[in-house]
Amino acid sequence: xxxxxxxxxxxxxxxxxxxxxxxxxxxxxxxLGVTKPEYIITDDYELAQTEYRGKPTKAKAKLAFFSLxxxxxxxxxxxDEPSTWREFLxxxxxxxxxxxxxIKGQExxxxxxxxxxxKLVQKxxxxxxxxxxxxxxxxxxxxxxxxxxx
Amino acid sequence: xxxxxxxxxxxxxxxxxxxxxxxxxxxxxxxLGVTKPEYIITDDYELAQTEYRGKPTKAKAKLAFFSLxxxxxxxxxxxDEPSTWREFLxxxxxxxxxxxxxIKGQExxxxxxxxxxxKLVQKxxxxxxxxxxxxxxxxxxxxxxxxxxx
Numbered sequence: 022x023x024x025x026x027x028x029x030x031x032x033x034x035x036x037x038x039x040x041x042x043x044x045x046x047x048x049x050x051x052x053l054g055v056t057k058p059e060y061i062i063t064d065d066y067e068l069a070q071t072e073y074r075g076k077p078t079k080a081k082a083k084l085a086f087f088s089l090x091x092x093x094x095x096x097x098x099x100x101d102e103p104s105t106w107r108e109f110l111x112x113x114x115x116x117x118x119x120x121x122x123x124i125k126g127q128e129x130x131x132x133x134x135x136x137x138x139x140k141l142v143q144k145x146x147x148x149x150x151x152x153x154x155x156x157x158x159x160x161x162x163x164x165x166x167x168x169x170x171x
Numbered sequence: 172x173x174x175x176x177x178x179x180x181x182x183x184x185x186x187x188x189x190x191x192x193x194x195x196x197x198x199x200x201x202x203l204g205v206t207k208p209e210y211i212i213t214d215d216y217e218l219a220q221t222e223y224r225g226k227p228t229k230a231k232a233k234l235a236f237f238s239l240x241x242x243x244x245x246x247x248x249x250x251d252e253p254s255t256w257r258e259f260l261x262x263x264x265x266x267x268x269x270x271x272x273x274i275k276g277q278e279x280x281x282x283x284x285x286x287x288x289x290k291l292v293q294k295x296x297x298x299x300x301x302x303x304x305x306x307x308x309x310x311x312x313x314x315x316x317x318x319x320x321x
Contacts, residue, residue: 023202023203023204023239024240025204026202026204029240030203030239030240031239031240031241032185032239032241032242035182035185035267035270037312037313038312039312045310045311045312048310048311049311051287052173052176052287052289052307052310052311053173053180054173054175054176089173089180089181089182090174090179090180090181091181091182091241091242092182092241092242113263113264113266114263115312116263116266116267116312116313117185117266117267117312117313120185137201137202139202157202160195160198160202161195161198161199161202162187162188162189162195162265162266162267163187163266163267165202
């Protein structure tokens, strides 16, 4: 069971890659009947320590978040530097990139997913936590993300 | 608010279009640590009354379902007849097609979404209920589905 694997089987987030975050956030805000949130920009490399396919990358993204009652929608507009976000946009175009689980013990959970053959494709730090993406797309048709908040 | 628009803001399902439901269901079952569910096949036209872009269609799909604690994953393998599933596979390849909301009053909710400019793209009946897809992809980068059970 996912609960044993990851300690949770709650999907906390659906992440969507977009070309134009202002435009798509405007549309989501209209649909949800909420005020358009301001996007945030992910941290510079010094803070984010982003690694993509095992190498440091300067990649950043604009992010906007919408809360529904059981799940969060994350919009992601990547820049042109190498990242899973940019790779997805190039290969698949706009659309859903990942689902996320909120976990404790990132290293242990990462090892468990790697043991199952899911490849760690990108990781990084944000204020108060860290994320890890696994390239499960070929098998699950969606990427998996682990989020760990301190 | 979505709650006023649809009477709910709970995303009950993430729908994923796949080329080979047996293969992808096997991978999801492995990831989730559950037994691979048998796929079901949607009903024939006589029962399903499927309409795609305003016209009757014989399109059918194989479906497989996985329950996580707050959301359901639906895998969909379309046949070659015209449908939103086949259209998505042709245009985008495999990946997430829709999120679904469980509603009451399909006609009224459909009118509300159409008034917002979301186009009804496909609808059909299943035992105990009916579904409607709206082509919100250009705006939300995902389709919306309304599910009404009797």
